[in-house]
Amino acid sequence: xxxxxxCMPCFLRQGLDTARLITDDTSIHEQIVRDxxxxxxxxxxxxxxxxxxxxxxxRIRQLTGIEDPYAPYKRQHNEFALKLLEKLQSVVDQSDNxxxxxxxLAIAGNIIDLGVKTTISDTDIQKTxxxxxxxxxxxxxxxxxxxxxxxxxxxxxxxDNAGEIxxxxxxxxxxxxxxxxxxxxxxxxxxxxxxxxxxxxxxTQTYRVIDNGSDAPGTILDDCSDPFQKCFEQADLVIAKGQxxxxxxxxxxxxxxxxxxxxxxxxxxxxxCDIGQMILxxxxxxxxxxxxxxxxx
Amino acid sequence: xxxxxxCMPCFLRQGLDTARLITDDTSIHEQIVRDxxxxxxxxxxxxxxxxxxxxxxxRIRQLTGIEDPYAPYKRQHNEFALKLLEKLQSVVDQSDNxxxxxxxLAIAGNIIDLGVKTTISDTDIQKTxxxxxxxxxxxxxxxxxxxxxxxxxxxxxxxDNAGEIxxxxxxxxxxxxxxxxxxxxxxxxxxxxxxxxxxxxxxTQTYRVIDNGSDAPGTILDDCSDPFQKCFEQADLVIAKGQxxxxxxxxxxxxxxxxxxxxxxxxxxxxxCDIGQMILxxxxxxxxxxxxxxxxx
Numbered sequence: 001x002x003x004x005x006x007c008m009p010c011f012l013r014q015g016l017d018t019a020r021l022i023t024d025d026t027s028i029h030e031q032i033v034r035d036x037x038x039x040x041x042x043x044x045x046x047x048x049x050x051x052x053x054x055x056x057x058x059r060i061r062q063l064t065g066i067e068d069p070y071a072p073y074k075r076q077h078n079e080f081a082l083k084l085l086e087k088l089q090s091v092v093d094q095s096d097n098x099x100x101x102x103x104x105l106a107i108a109g110n111i112i113d114l115g116v117k118t119t120i121s122d123t124d125i126q127k128t129x130x131x132x133x134x135x136x137x138x139x140x141x142x143x144x145x146x147x148x149x150x151x152x153x154x155x156x157x158x159x160d161n162a163g164e165i166x167x168x169x170x171x172x173x174x175x176x177x178x179x180x181x182x183x184x185x186x187x188x189x190x191x192x193x194x195x196x197x198x199x200x201x202x203x204t205q206t207y208r209v210i211d212n213g214s215d216a217p218g219t220i221l222d223d224c225s226d227p228f229q230k231c232f233e234q235a236d237l238v239i240a241k242g243q244x245x246x247x248x249x250x251x252x253x254x255x256x257x258x259x260x261x262x263x264x265x266x267x268x269x270x271x272x273c274d275i276g277q278m279i280l281x282x283x284x285x286x287x288x289x290x291x292x293x294x295x296x297x
Numbered sequence: 298x299x300x301x302x303x304c305m306p307c308f309l310r311q312g313l314d315t316a317r318l319i320t321d322d323t324s325i326h327e328q329i330v331r332d333x334x335x336x337x338x339x340x341x342x343x344x345x346x347x348x349x350x351x352x353x354x355x356r357i358r359q360l361t362g363i364e365d366p367y368a369p370y371k372r373q374h375n376e377f378a379l380k381l382l383e384k385l386q387s388v389v390d391q392s393d394n395x396x397x398x399x400x401x402l403a404i405a406g407n408i409i410d411l412g413v414k415t416t417i418s419d420t421d422i423q424k425t426x427x428x429x430x431x432x433x434x435x436x437x438x439x440x441x442x443x444x445x446x447x448x449x450x451x452x453x454x455x456x457d458n459a460g461e462i463x464x465x466x467x468x469x470x471x472x473x474x475x476x477x478x479x480x481x482x483x484x485x486x487x488x489x490x491x492x493x494x495x496x497x498x499x500x501t502q503t504y505r506v507i508d509n510g511s512d513a514p515g516t517i518l519d520d521c522s523d524p525f526q527k528c529f530e531q532a533d534l535v536i537a538k539g540q541x542x543x544x545x546x547x548x549x550x551x552x553x554x555x556x557x558x559x560x561x562x563x564x565x566x567x568x569x570c571d572i573g574q575m576i577l578x579x580x581x582x583x584x585x586x587x588x589x590x591x592x593x594x
Contacts, residue, residue, distance in 0.1 A: 041334035
């Protein structure tokens with residue numbers, strides 16, 4: 001996905017929000033805003049939005065010396081999602097179509113994203129979960145995903161945010177655990193899930209979890225570690241959560257299913273959908289669009 | 298009002314919106330965004346938001362050679378408001394409290410502001426007018442304004458935007474025309490009203506209209522012409538429309554009544570009100586807070 005100039009105001013707001021999480025000192029807020037403006041004006045705008053966000057947040061960390069400003073919020077979101085898990089697991093278990101319900105709830109989990117909206121209430125999360133179970137949905141893509149899950153040898157699951165990663169367990173629970181690798185970010189970036197979140201979410205006990213070696217809020221393959229790149233290359237099915245993964249992987253020729261909620265106008269325009277719409281989408285850039293079963297036959 | 302860092306993302310969005318009004322050439326959009334970023338990172342952030350916006354829009358005009366990107370929209374908004382005028386005039390005439398109703402409708406007119414929201418539909422405008430007649434309102438300030446109008450020798454009415462200036466006629470019609478001076482901007486800035494709009498609105502036939510000599514989207518006294526500054530000094534009552542005038546005049550020791558709708562979180566925080574709230578407010582900075590009748594006695 002090419003850069004959209006509309007992201008710039010959003011980067012600035014995000015930087016300012018992060019600065020305010022770190023300190024009440026308005027002179028530091030001002031310094032951070034000035035620094036983002038300076039950095040952004042000479043930036044290569046053909047990079048993906050997560051690549052720009054990565055550089056902005058690296059600079060904020062340099063300026064403040066705070067490695068993980070969102071740490072307490074990530075722990076809170078995980079805890080909150082863990083409290084919901086049992087109830088939501090029974091919703092999946094009792095569903096006529098557990099896979100679709102799990103995908104829906106995996107999207108609902110994607111609302112827990114401080115990158116787009118700085119604060120989010122427990123009530124908002126509850127409402128989103130309820131709405132996500134009712135919203136219109138692409139049933140045929142669910143069936144395509146079901147077939148690909150059935151025939152895949154290796155499934156790479158790209159996690160997105162803390163909190164959300166807990167609800168990912170609902171979908172992960174329907175995948176053959178021995179074939180699944182879950183990937184988290186290599187270092188803190190906004191509220192993206194890292195290994196610590198995967199542990200808190202209870203994912204590491206059941207699944208192989210790797211980090212991608214990168215601190216971008218998405219999956220910029222060139223920026224990822226060699227082991228991650230190898231995993232990505234070898235996986236015959238990738239399930240990618242959230243906007244950041246869509247922005248960075250939508251042009252990659254790979255069998256990726258994107259699972260996200262379109263939260264901003266830029267993404268909604270790119271997807272040709274309304275803001276707030278729930279998306280399960282097979283990559284347009286994948287050159288071999290046949291289901292795995294046909295490709296292997 | 299001091300600068301708020303939260304305005305920065307808004308300036309960027311506004312600059313981008315303006316760039317898109319001027320041309321479809323995305324390389325020019327990018328150039329304008331880069332230029333705003335460059336300009337903003339070294340800017341004196343203790344200036345008022347309208348002072349920053351003024352510099353940004355001056356730069357956009359320099360870069361594009363387009364003096365008045367909003368011209369067609371301003372004409373349209375005036376035309377639309379003119380169609381509403383007769384009906385709204387009868388609402389004022391039939392009201393139990395014509396002054397309060399006219400102030401309410403003058404605030405409703407303030408929604409027609411492309412500086413905050415780039416496009417606005419006729420339906421939105423109709424809805425705002427209906428809501429403005431019902432919203433809670435500070436009756437005692439209406440009475441203070443009534444007393445000050447009655448006893449003022451010179452009333453300076455600071456117009457805000459095109460379209461809005463047409464609905465200002467409802468309030469202007471309740472003022473003694475011979476004591477009123479209406480001021481518009483000295484040159485195009487966003488969709489602020491200039492002399493051309495005052496003419497189209499039918500204000501110039503009845504009232505003395507001057508321009509303030511400035512192209513800031515507010516009233517930065519030091520940036521205004523000497524004749525305007527003299528008018529401002531001599532007026533014993535100033536009625537100031539819109540956010541830009543509040544941002545630039547709220548700290549000036551003058552008998553100003555601000556009439557606006559609080560459209561953004563920064564202004565709402567400063568005013569201690571909710572976003573969207575209708576405001577009629579006598580300046581806190583005015584050192585002689587007594588009504589004119591008592592001051593003259």
